[in-house]
Amino acid sequence: MTKQENSNEKWDVQLRKGTLELVILAALKERSLYGLELLKLLHSFETMKITEGTFYPLMDRLKRDELVSALWHQEGESRPRKYYQLAQKGEQKLELLTSRWRQSVEEIEYIIQNPGPKAIKKTGE
């Protein structure tokens, strides 16, 4: 791994700490996925490659916090799989986190777009 890749990875890990919950809730919006499926979906994005060892305990916590619900389901001959979906509390949390996320992105973007030497002014002021 090059130095650049390594530092990208570190940044991703830091950022994910706060956003992973939002990502998972958003990924489950209006769909029901089993663990491996959801993890593969996350892995299809470069910045969201978390390990199984991080993913499953997190899903377990979300379930205990009643943000998601889980149901074992068997399709045809395949082995039974545990499907996750958003619970009502999870939908509310998703809305809340989404709006906080958007606000953060806007604010960070604003600061990036307004370099010195002038003092920064918040929008609307």
Add this chain to the structure above:
Amino acid sequence: MSEREQIHHYLKDLSKYLSRLDKLSADEVIREIESHILDALEIQEQNGQQSDAQAVLDGFGEPRELANQYVEHMLKGTPPPRGFKAIQTVKKGVTKSLYYSMGFFGFGISLFLIIIGLSKLFMPDLIGVWSATHGNSVIITFSEHAYSNSTEILGYWLIPIAILLGIGIARLTKKVLAVLKESLQ
């Protein structure tokens, strides 16, 4: 070791470390992870790759570490009282013998103090706290003869002080035990 044995071994270890959870929760965790591993191996084969159980297991990490992540938040229930933060570390390795010896130790001291307090009440001349000359040592004793060259300190104040201290230590012990109990299997 064959792949099947490798997986079996991993899940067995995991199940051992998950034993703090109730059986139903632990079984569900194992079942989900087993289903994931078998699915992942099937996908590898479907893609024409050589199936590699070790690579899949590596993604889950060491069984003990993985189990800890499940166990930690499940045991969070009641937070310890304020000022008990250090006990979080102790909690992780709580065994029955630590629990009982802690109880024995704490309540033992408490009982000892209360007995001293009560004894002073009934046998004021036999028990007390003496300070040896020059204040180099403090002696709590049952004695017919006061130590030579020493002066009794506290006097009858020993009664409330010893009893209250005893009650205080008993309450503290009770609180510590309540916190430790959560972590007992």
